[in-house]
Amino acid sequence: MSASRTARERARAELIREIKAVARRQLAEAGATGLSLRAVARELGMVSSAVYRYFPSRDDLLTALIIEAYDDIGEAVERTDAALPREDLIGRWLACCRAIRDWALAHPHEYALIHGTPVPGYAAPEETVIPASRNGRALAGILRDAEAAGVLAPPTDLPPAPASFAEDAARLREHIFPPVSDDVILRALIAWTWVYGAVSFELFGMYRDVITDRAAAFDHGVLCMARMVGLPLPDGERPANG
């Protein structure tokens, strides 16, 4: 299985790896539209048509890189989460969100690839749907542990989820979310949305001349979102209330 039989297959797998490695480097330097199959081939010392033996088109190579990027950020978040004590819920939540931001800042072009404008005529294939949900899964796992520990206390002064969300909530509850109310599930999606919105805004320059200490502002937003879904805030961040 893992040990490819023939030398040809081993060479093929190795070459695919090399192509992806070079492509990823070029992607990191020049961005998605700057990724050139010919340039990749040139750097590898072969001719452009040879690359087409391994990736039938430029978009296929791009798709492979997108999947790698999803895996990369997904693994970064999961590793961060796994390194923390399970009972430190808010610490895990904050760390996971920070991991997303840190990864994005370290890999701006790859982040743009997976959370930015889809390339020209490029439609995200089905293969990219599953890895895209990994980060959401990690955050949902924290919610699950919070629910199991009985510490989930969502604020009651927010509007109720719309009735049309009930079916979605039921499906999500079956697959990745703990058995919490529709409200909490939708708020978790809102939080998930915000995290990526904030990272995108920061990366695409929207906070220029607006927010200086973006790391601190990001943490603050993440804690606000945690409060919204019902996670207990750390003592230092809990406001004075009677």
Next chain:
Amino acid sequence: MSASRTARERARAELIREIKAVARRQLAEAGATGLSLRAVARELGMVSSAVYRYFPSRDDLLTALIIEAYDDIGEAVERTDAALPREDLIGRWLACCRAIRDWALAHPHEYALIHGTPVPGYAAPEETVIPASRNGRALAGILRDAEAAGVLAPPTDLPPAPASFAEDAARLREHIFPPVSDDVILRALIAWTWVYGAVSFELFGMYRDVITDRAAAFDHGVLCMARMVGLPLPDGERPANG
């Protein structure tokens, strides 16, 4: 002034307008990277090099289109806001956010241009910074009216803004925000971030197989954000509390 003197100047202005119109149509159809100077020229019945007399490079044409897009969405929001009674604060807030979403859904490629991945080596020039803040200004205006009416009641169970935000808050308070606390200003920025994050997620397919009734979910998120900044919720959405 407005009446250009020579026939040559008039012809030039007219041609610039035509180029931008054709380019915008092509942009709407094929996206940013699908915008081809040669194709624009072809459709206008002239040769590619002639276009360079009016736009020194493809990026300059793109920049012009970006500015137009900012103006377009900015005007859409402001017109929406102006059409509502000033005292209907939450109605204006909701309508403005909906206007952003509606515009983005109607002009996905242009939205991607201004809030998606920056094009390859393209760095957003200074001209695009000012029009980018128009939408934020509209939302801040609602906050201003709410503060003036004395109905701003931000929840107290959220963490306080970090100290490092004080300088930014002071500057923003001088320019576009009403004299409210640092907390409220930062929460408004969080809300602003969320709105665009949600629109981007929807547009880029992140809600596929997650949220079905995206309009309702968007409204719900917008109301949650309104509650977070302290706007009074409409009666129908206010949860039962004592």
Next chain:
DNA sequence: CACAAACGAGAGCAGTGCTCTTGACATCGG
């Protein structure tokens, strides 16, 4: 051993952004 599949190399097609030169035209000063 023979045959088929896989392979690298090269030529070629249609397209791109952009530059440079050329010749026609309009505008303005003397």
Next chain:
DNA sequence: CCGATGTCAAGAGCACTGCTCTCGTTTGTG
């Protein structure tokens, strides 16, 4: 009124792109 000046569209051309096709050659297998 006429010539100098500047603007214009057009075309050729450069370097690049994704992609296809055809060559021999190499490699693995029946």
